[in-house]
Amino acid sequence: TGTTRPQRLLRAVQERATRGDSESVIAAIDHFCRHQEWAMNVGDEKGFILDSVVSEVSPQTALELGTYCGYSTVRIARLLPPGGHLITLEFNPNYAAVARQVIAWAGLEDMVQVVEGASGDWIPHLREHFGIESFDFVFLDHWKELYLPDIKLLEECGLLRKGTVLLADNVVCPGTPDYLEYVRKSQSYESHYFGSHLEYTRAEDGLEKSVYLG
Numbered sequence: 001t002g003t004t005r006p007q008r009l010l011r012a013v014q015e016r017a018t019r020g021d022s023e024s025v026i027a028a029i030d031h032f033c034r035h036q037e038w039a040m041n042v043g044d045e046k047g048f049i050l051d052s053v054v055s056e057v058s059p060q061t062a063l064e065l066g067t068y069c070g071y072s073t074v075r076i077a078r079l080l081p082p083g084g085h086l087i088t089l090e091f092n093p094n095y096a097a098v099a100r101q102v103i104a105w106a107g108l109e110d111m112v113q114v115v116e117g118a119s120g121d122w123i124p125h126l127r128e129h130f131g132i133e134s135f136d137f138v139f140l141d142h143w144k145e146l147y148l149p150d151i152k153l154l155e156e157c158g159l160l161r162k163g164t165v166l167l168a169d170n171v172v173c174p175g176t177p178d179y180l181e182y183v184r185k186s187q188s189y190e191s192h193y194f195g196s197h198l199e200y201t202r203a204e205d206g207l208e209k210s211v212y213l214g
């Protein structure tokens, strides 16, 4: 018993970051992961690439698959344009509970909806439940074997439109080979690999950006 790693990460945020200051929340988590305990946040190096893609897209509607402790949720939400909204799906209720508190500490709860449950169960209901027509931006960071089935489901549900930008974490480590093959071979996507490193380590990893062409 005792605390879990997500709970220790949350405590580090509450002790080190300033309420309402999303930059200090990001810095507190990066400090915790570099100096206390590694955790599977996208991290600062890949996070900088995430920031640049989100800023370029400037999405009104964004979807994140895999919330974990809310680190990338905060990185995305802090860059949304006025009226922008982010829905983030998390299967693990303990992760979701910590993420809600991290997002609230950053003062971004009004732009973010944390939804608990399996992505495959929720994706077919996002339109009716949240009044979403389609997504401008999707960040994939959940179970690596679900990246491919979930984008096929997003296509089938008509939640992608011409120009929707998908950004996938961990395409090298742990790796998402079937997803990579699909987006790089499909005539429906224009893909580009951004080489980087596994969060807080020197191991190779990277992000794959794929634009849906319809």
Ligand SMILES: O=C(NCCO)c1cc(-c2ccc(F)cc2)cc(O)c1O
Binding pocket: 040, 041, 042, 066, 068, 141, 142, 143, 144, 169, 170, 173, 174, 198, 199
């Ligand atoms: O499983 C992951 N995410 C979904 C769970 O919520 C995940 C795992 C790792 C990782 C772990 C263990 C290791 F040895 C190397 C990488 C990294 C990540 O960025 C991730 O997103």
Ligand SMILES: [Mg+2]
Binding pocket: 040, 041, 042, 141, 169, 170
């Ligand atoms: Mg990841």
